[in-house]
Amino acid sequence: MEPIIMMVAMLAIFYFILIRPENKRKKQAQEMRDSLKKGDVVTSIGGIVGKIVSTDQNTIIIETSEDRVRIELTRWAVSTVGVQTGEQPEKGKKEKKDEVPTDSVDEIPAPEKEEK
Numbered sequence: 880m881e882p883i884i885m886m887v888a889m890l891a892i893f894y895f896i897l898i899r900p901e902n903k904r905k906k907q908a909q910e911m912r913d914s915l916k917k918g919d920v921v922t923s924i925g926g927i928v929g930k931i932v933s934t935d936q937n938t939i940i941i942e943t944s945e946d947r948v949r950i951e952l953t954r955w956a957v958s959t960v961g962v963q964t965g966e967q968p969e970k971g972k973k974e975k976k977d978e979v980p981t982d983s984v985d986e987i988p989a990p991e992k993e994e995k
């Protein structure tokens with residue numbers, strides 16, 4: 880009886896730690912993709928940023944520059960609404976100080992070549 884209880888407990892832990900959060904993320908991403916409309920600025924999973932100019936049931940057309948370059952993407956290829964940047968938030972950044980490391984290695988001079 881005890882091994883059965885342990886198996887049920889492990890399955891419950893597995894469900895609440897791995898499966899449930901992943902299903903929530905998928906649901907949020909699908910809701911975001913379903914709510915895309917003309918004029919939204921989106922970032923694709925490939926990093927392409929553009930403004931939506933038209934939408935279809937399964938695809939969107941984005942304009943990526945002022946030269947009116949248009950790209951057709953499937954809805955599942957949209958990563959985020961808005962411009963995604965690679966910068967870290969200010970609270971997460973650590974400031975680097977201009978200090979000389981104390982454990983620096985001395986340079987070894989290269990051997991001189993002999994002349995013949």
